[in-house]
Amino acid sequence: MIGDKTEWSKTEKEIARKAFRAAYHRECSDILTTVRKMASEAEDPASLWQIHDFLSKKRKESDEKYDYRYSVLPLVFARLMYEGRLKPEDLEGISEDKLQGIRQFAEFYARS
Amino acid sequence: MIGDKTEWSKTEKEIARKAFRAAYHRECSDILTTVRKMASEAEDPASLWQIHDFLSKKRKESDEKYDYRYSVLPLVFARLMYEGRLKPEDLEGISEDKLQGIRQFAEFYARS
Numbered sequence: 001m002i003g004d005k006t007e008w009s010k011t012e013k014e015i016a017r018k019a020f021r022a023a024y025h026r027e028c029s030d031i032l033t034t035v036r037k038m039a040s041e042a043e044d045p046a047s048l049w050q051i052h053d054f055l056s057k058k059r060k061e062s063d064e065k066y067d068y069r070y071s072v073l074p075l076v077f078a079r080l081m082y083e084g085r086l087k088p089e090d091l092e093g094i095s096e097d098k099l100q101g102i103r104q105f106a107e108f109y110a111r112s
Numbered sequence: 113m114i115g116d117k118t119e120w121s122k123t124e125k126e127i128a129r130k131a132f133r134a135a136y137h138r139e140c141s142d143i144l145t146t147v148r149k150m151a152s153e154a155e156d157p158a159s160l161w162q163i164h165d166f167l168s169k170k171r172k173e174s175d176e177k178y179d180y181r182y183s184v185l186p187l188v189f190a191r192l193m194y195e196g197r198l199k200p201e202d203l204e205g206i207s208e209d210k211l212q213g214i215r216q217f218a219e220f221y222a223r224s
Contacts, residue, residue: 024157025156025157028156028157028160031160032151032154032160035147035151035160035163036148036151036152039144039147039148039151040148042144044137044140045136045137045140048140048143048144048147048167049167049171051147051163051167052164052167052168052171055160055161055163055164055167056164056168059161059164
């Protein structure tokens with residue numbers, strides 16, 4: 001598994017937890033903005049159920065994406081960086097070797 | 113099955129289809145009003161996913177409730193009458209024996 005032998009210090013874990021939570025809140029806030037727009041524009045049953053379909057898709061996606069196991073966290077953070085949910089400053093205080101790994105994974109996402 | 117031997121004339125079918133559709137639109141409109149309120153008040157991920165839970169419940173309920181088979185239609189209309197989704201005037205033109213059955217079922221709902 002990715003990074004499963006990497007140790008995270010107590011401080012790093014606190015930073016990681018905060019960054020993870022911030023990204024998740026940003027993602028949910030964006031979903032909510034879309035839901036508000038869809039709800040304000042909906043005019044018929046079909047467009048009502050489109051909101052449900054949208055939320056089902058987003059919930060499944062975010063359940064899969066926001067996986068807080070330290071073994072996969074560098075990959076999760078890389079994806080969130082690539083998607084703009086995390087900024088470099090959110091991860092300040094995390095060791096350089098971990099950040100380097102995260103950046104490499106983020107480049108991988110950018111290329112794929 | 114309830115009412116499976118009852119014949120519906122072409123005109124009755126047209127009235128029934130229109131009433132059924134009107135009730136479904138009213139129901140969806142009420143769900144949408146609640147979704148808009150929930151979305152405008154939501155502040156965190158938990159309240160976002162509550163919208164999804166609410167829509168999942170309502171979709172399941174309405175899929176079950178809006179069953180347009182003539183064999184069960186008197187029961188469906190009775191429930192919609194009892195819930196205030198249908199008004200007596202929506203069913204004007206449907207034969208008196210059918211209306212009587214619908215009213216009896218509606219009373220059953222009111223008592224249960």
